[in-house]
Amino acid sequence: MSQFAINILFVGGSFLLYIGIAIWAKAGSTKDFYVAGGGVHPVTNGMAIGADWMSAASFISMAGLIAAGGYANSSFLMGWTGGYVLLAMLLAPYLRKFGKFTVPEFIGDRFYSKNARLVAVICLIVASVTYVIGQMAGAGVAFSRFLEVDATLGLIIAAIVVFVYAVLGGMKGITYTQVAQYCVLITAYTIPAVFISLQLTGNPLPPLGLFSTHIDSGMPILDKLNQVITDLGFNEYTADIDNKLNMVLFTLSLMIGTAGLPHVIIRFFTVPKVADARWSAGWALVFIALLYLTAPAVASMARLNLMTTIYPDGTAAEPIEYDARPAWIRDWEVTGLIQFSDKNEDGRIQLYNDTAEFEPQAQARGWEGNELVVNRDILVLANPEIANLPGWVIGLIAAGGLAAALSTAAGLLLAISSAVSHDLIKGSINPAISEKGELLAARISMAVAIVVATYLGANPPGFAAQVVALAFGIAAASLFPALMMGIFSKRVNNTGAIAGMLSGLTFTLVYIFVYKGWLFIPGTANLPDTPENWVLGISPLSIGAVGAVVNFAVAFVVSNVTEEPPVEIQELVESVRYPRGAGQAQDH
Amino acid sequence: MAGHSYDAEKYWKANLRLIFGSLIIWALVSYGFAILLRPLLAGIPIGGTDLGFWFAQQGSILTFIALIFHYAWRMNKIDEKFGVHEE
Numbered sequence: 001m002s003q004f005a006i007n008i009l010f011v012g013g014s015f016l017l018y019i020g021i022a023i024w025a026k027a028g029s030t031k032d033f034y035v036a037g038g039g040v041h042p043v044t045n046g047m048a049i050g051a052d053w054m055s056a057a058s059f060i061s062m063a064g065l066i067a068a069g070g071y072a073n074s075s076f077l078m079g080w081t082g083g084y085v086l087l088a089m090l091l092a093p094y095l096r097k098f099g100k101f102t103v104p105e106f107i108g109d110r111f112y113s114k115n116a117r118l119v120a121v122i123c124l125i126v127a128s129v130t131y132v133i134g135q136m137a138g139a140g141v142a143f144s145r146f147l148e149v150d151a152t153l154g155l156i157i158a159a160i161v162v163f164v165y166a167v168l169g170g171m172k173g174i175t176y177t178q179v180a181q182y183c184v185l186i187t188a189y190t191i192p193a194v195f196i197s198l199q200l201t202g203n204p205l206p207p208l209g210l211f212s213t214h215i216d217s218g219m220p221i222l223d224k225l226n227q228v229i230t231d232l233g234f235n236e237y238t239a240d241i242d243n244k245l246n247m248v249l250f251t252l253s254l255m256i257g258t259a260g261l262p263h264v265i266i267r268f269f270t271v272p273k274v275a276d277a278r279w280s281a282g283w284a285l286v287f288i289a290l291l292y293l294t295a296p297a298v299a300s301m302a303r304l305n306l307m308t309t310i311y312p313d314g315t316a317a318e319p320i321e322y323d324a325r326p327a328w329i330r331d332w333e334v335t336g337l338i339q340f341s342d343k344n345e346d347g348r349i350q351l352y353n354d355t356a357e358f359e360p361q362a363q364a365r366g367w368e369g370n371e372l373v374v375n376r377d378i379l380v381l382a383n384p385e386i387a388n389l390p391g392w393v394i395g396l397i398a399a400g401g402l403a404a405a406l407s408t409a410a411g412l413l414l415a416i417s418s419a420v421s422h423d424l425i426k427g428s429i430n431p432a433i434s435e436k437g438e439l440l441a442a443r444i445s446m447a448v449a450i451v452v453a454t455y456l457g458a459n460p461p462g463f464a465a466q467v468v469a470l471a472f473g474i475a476a477a478s479l480f481p482a483l484m485m486g487i488f489s490k491r492v493n494n495t496g497a498i499a500g501m502l503s504g505l506t507f508t509l510v511y512i513f514v515y516k517g518w519l520f521i522p523g524t525a526n527l528p529d530t531p532e533n534w535v536l537g538i539s540p541l542s543i544g545a546v547g548a549v550v551n552f553a554v555a556f557v558v559s560n561v562t563e564e565p566p567v568e569i570q571e572l573v574e575s576v577r578y579p580r581g582a583g584q585a586q587d588h
Numbered sequence: 589m590a591g592h593s594y595d596a597e598k599y600w601k602a603n604l605r606l607i608f609g610s611l612i613i614w615a616l617v618s619y620g621f622a623i624l625l626r627p628l629l630a631g632i633p634i635g636g637t638d639l640g641f642w643f644a645q646q647g648s649i650l651t652f653i654a655l656i657f658h659y660a661w662r663m664n665k666i667d668e669k670f671g672v673h674e675e
Binding site for chain 1: 599607611614623624630636640641644650656657
């Protein structure tokens, strides 16, 4: 069977499964649609959160980022998991007790203000739409590579599949589809990692393999990797970094952003009890950790494999000839994600870090510049091929990458559609809308969101990485502090919360735009985006944490000079703190 | 809740204490051991690198899981003790 047929079999088979589940779990009421009827078991819910959370960024990009940055990029690992501790203790149980459908609804009720709800809706839509674009674009890339179709056609297939199960099933369909998608994506991620860990270290568990001995050299694998890459002028993989303040703030921004992203928060509204919301967060992190503990092993082993592929006889010998390159390099060259240019015209692939410090060594060897540019996003997808694994593993990776992208896209689309139909239409424009009408509005807004996301996915605005930073910055600087203060303070009032959200948001946006360009329009940046120009060395990607502090501070000061919230609001805060009675609350 | 406001306050204080303790550990393993205190742990070798690297790439994630399950377990006990649990 050809590789193409195997890929079709895995991807097509998994899609049939998702659509079958969606038809089985069709939503009948708004409650089914928004919160899956409020009856999902914590372990099931944890698995669904895992699929919801682990996007194309986690599945496809994260290991590549860690492979490139080594220790310095550990922020992604800690940041995207540590947020669940905040969720479990500071948000999820109380929002579950509150017992409504959406995040803006809580903010609107707690701060007794339609304007607060509107600000929350805007933050939610901006954060979610930017995220969806990335997912759809990721799905397009995976399709075009594995199904050998045009990227636009791949994107349209992906959009149709998401449309069927998200629009028909709502949260109920999405929850059970996501459970299936979690199983597909975690199998796809771990199987190649197990094979590679066995090949390199003899240890079948990749997280242990990372700290084991490399069979070929007899050295610890991280030592071996450090040695190989420093020979070629790269920084040591495990090296410590100087700018610790930035690393701390970046990690904190990712954690707070994770806890503030609405598509994850609404997941905790689907369990029957407050206690289940706590357990759900724990189970979610267990399922997420299976991938996040494997990723650093994949990162270091794939990087070592790449280097030994190019330098089969060691870094002191000459690299391989271009004509003798393995098939996977040839395949990825077609997509443009691997590029080769024979700068010194010796027919060999010189892969190294061409910095000024390494220049004398490179000259001595007759090298005239790095000749191979490898896009770091292909690392996970190409990983099985780099390690010469059988064809079915490659088919599995294709299905897994798509599962990761599509499950996150569906969760985000649901968060967007509920904000539009529930918070905008029912909450502001037409409060008298019937349940049927609301359900129809939810489905229409989801369909519109899919069309917009597909269009933007096909024509990405070209600033994907900045946009992700923006999504996290917004969630961290606006939604998280408002939610937390709504639960932990009785004193913060409507004026304080709105002032806090707007100042946190503005502060974060301005700092990002100063370095990245206003509204990301090229050429409008006021300062070059380099570490020398950052205030106190804080990168625009890390500013969300500072924005959150600004939000808290402004909200407290403004609340303290304005009047106390009314008694019934203080009673509302009191009631979300105690679990008893959550059952009644969900039937509002 | 009106008739039990004293107990309610004690319940909330117990929750806050538990959260505070958990978040200290949360910050210690990630911002402490993995980042700021890494140089202090450099002397403890582990598979080709040091303990700080392990905390950055694995240890903090494992600690986070333990923290959440511990919190869920303790809080459910506290809910029962104060009679605010759900049937």
